[in-house]
Amino acid sequence: MTERQTNRTAQEADVVILGAGPAGLTLGNLLHTAGIDCVVLERADPERVRTRARAGFLAANTVRVLDRHGLAEGLHRRGQPHGTCEFRTDQGTFRLDYGALGRREQHTVYPQQDLVTDLLTHYLEAGGRIAFGTEAQAVQDAAGPSAVVAVRDAEGRPAHWRARYVAGCDGRHGAARRSLPPGTLRHHRDHGVTWLGLIAEAPPSLDAVGYALHPDGFAGHMPRTADLTRYYLQYAPGAPADAWSEQRIWAELDRRMRTADHGPLHHGRILQRSVIDLRSDVIEPLRHGSLLLAGDAASLPAPAAAKGANLAVLEAELLAEALVDELAHGDSRALDRYSERCLQHIWRAQEFAHWMIQFLHSPLLAPTARPEDESFFHEAMRRSRIESLRTSRTHQDWFAENYVGL
Ligand code: RFL
Numbered sequence: 001m002t003e004r005q006t007n008r009t010a011q012e013a014d015v016v017i018l019g020a021g022p023a024g025l026t027l028g029n030l031l032h033t034a035g036i037d038c039v040v041l042e043r044a045d046p047e048r049v050r051t052r053a054r055a056g057f058l059a060a061n062t063v064r065v066l067d068r069h070g071l072a073e074g075l076h077r078r079g080q081p082h083g084t085c086e087f088r089t090d091q092g093t094f095r096l097d098y099g100a101l102g103r104r105e106q107h108t109v110y111p112q113q114d115l116v117t118d119l120l121t122h123y124l125e126a127g128g129r130i131a132f133g134t135e136a137q138a139v140q141d142a143a144g145p146s147a148v149v150a151v152r153d154a155e156g157r158p159a160h161w162r163a164r165y166v167a168g169c170d171g172r173h174g175a176a177r178r179s180l181p182p183g184t185l186r187h188h189r190d191h192g193v194t195w196l197g198l199i200a201e202a203p204p205s206l207d208a209v210g211y212a213l214h215p216d217g218f219a220g221h222m223p224r225t226a227d228l229t230r231y232y233l234q235y236a237p238g239a240p241a242d243a244w245s246e247q248r249i250w251a252e253l254d255r256r257m258r259t260a261d262h263g264p265l266h267h268g269r270i271l272q273r274s275v276i277d278l279r280s281d282v283i284e285p286l287r288h289g290s291l292l293l294a295g296d297a298a299s300l301p302a303p304a305a306a307k308g309a310n311l312a313v314l315e316a317e318l319l320a321e322a323l324v325d326e327l328a329h330g331d332s333r334a335l336d337r338y339s340e341r342c343l344q345h346i347w348r349a350q351e352f353a354h355w356m357i358q359f360l361h362s363p364l365l366a367p368t369a370r371p372e373d374e375s376f377f378h379e380a381m382r383r384s385r386i387e388s389l390r391t392s393r394t395h396q397d398w399f400a401e402n403y404v405g406l
Contacts, residue, residue: 023295024169030320102400202268
């Protein structure tokens with residue numbers, strides 16, 4: 001496989017895609033297959049792109065999108081179907097076979113780095129253009145007939161790309177967001193909760209996603225592969241990622257996951273740890289002249305509901321269809337509706353992520369808290385929600401539909 005570094009003197013393409021994550025590479029594949037002249041500009045090197053571990057749970061609709069375009073071979077071969085979650089609470093433990101509830105759909109567990117590797121391989125083998133080590137600095141002239149992307153190449157030299165359309169798929173700290181015109185709305189919410197995100201070199205310890213709702217804070221168990229498990233621990237806001245030793249981490253996980261009642265967790269080396277402040281935002285609108293946003297650049301859903309990579313793939317397909325209509329057939333109607341169509345999905349995902357955050361996290365009562373304080377009210381509502389989800393089939397169907405759906 002060759003990775004062609006782009007060094008044409010006249011640097012231009014009909015569509016310049018910023019970022020080689022799930023959004024940018026899905027879009028690149030779809031446009032290239034449809035014969036649209038496009039290029040992906042990626043800040044990182046290929047090794048980093050292929051190994052960045054993040055998401056793992058792909059919704060049924062995401063698999064359908066990838067299937068439609070012949071991009072799902074790897075995930076069918078190596079991904080694992082998954083349809084159960086287990087809630088461990090001080091009101092008891094219960095399991096929901098969400099794959100048999102609601103619309104009866106399952107997740108496919110497939111690490112994001114494997115999906116990105118598959119998408120990149122497919123794109124390169126089809127002859128797609130990509131420039132690694134190329135950091136977009138700004139998108140200029142998006143209101144005019146063609147936009148200009150100012151970049152720095154791997155040696156730090158400034159250069160420019162000219163495009164009829166620029167797809168901002170470069171995440172929430174990328175150049176696309178920095179280039180939005182004044183007055184663009186950014187709806188933002190800080191959920192006031194922090195997680196320590198961990199990847200452990202250990203097999204999953206239960207055959208389900210585990211959500212432990214503990215008075216000392218939330219703990220989560222997410223299967224990834226036969227040898228790797230992702231864990232989350234609710235963590236003190238502002239604490240550095242290395243504040244806890246591995247021993248302390250496993251002790252907290254054991255306690256919050258109630259291993260005394262449910263059996264031990266498989267311990268292993270902590271391969272990766274990061275502090276995740278649960279925040280959400282939505283940009284509105286997602287189109288500004290020839291600049292269009294997709295994936296995390298368009299909206300960041302807090303990772304509590306595993307929606308980000310799924311939205312990225314869905315939006316990439318909508319954007320590809322709209323750009324093909326416009327560039328190949330001169331029909332701009334889908335492009336005009338792109339922002340509105342995506343925002344419907346985005347707000348549904350945001351609403352469910354918000355619900356999950358309220359459900360999973362206790363207010364961590366301070367020793368000085370009194371029963372008349374708001375935190376007690378919040379905790380009582382949360383207990384009532386747990387009871388409703390445990391006992392009401394209607395509530396379980398609603399949960400399943402939102403948990404796995406988009
Ligand atoms: P990405 O994946 O961040 O890719 C953006 C790419 O753009 C590059 N880039 C630039 N390139 C050129 N010029 C610039 N100026 C650039 N700035 C950035 C970056 O190097 C990168 O290659 O965005 P994309 O494609 O929008 O995909 C979004 C997803 O990555 C994200 O939403 C998910 O990882 C969120 N998420 C999950 N989503 C799910 O659907 N299911 C899950 O199970 C799930 N688990 C998670 C998650 C996110 C997590 N983090 C990051 C907190 C678990 C975690 C821990």
